Amino acid sequence: MDTSTLRRWRTARPPQGPPFVSVSERVVLYSALDVEEWLHSRRTVPGREA
Numbered sequence: 001m002d003t004s005t006l007r008r009w010r011t012a013r014p015p016q017g018p019p020f021v022s023v024s025e026r027v028v029l030y031s032a033l034d035v036e037e038w039l040h041s042r043r044t045v046p047g048r049e050a
Helices: 003-011 032-041
Strands: none
Touching: none
16 A cells, blocks of 8 residues: 555545554554454455345
């Protein structure tokens, strides 16, 4: 995923995307577990009702 996409999601109001931690003005970290959970929550299985 492009870093500009993550930046756009973080700065959206309200913020979108996976949870993140701002370490400084230029450093943002993502937990692998948080990203995996976020991806799983957005998963779509074709042919299965929502």
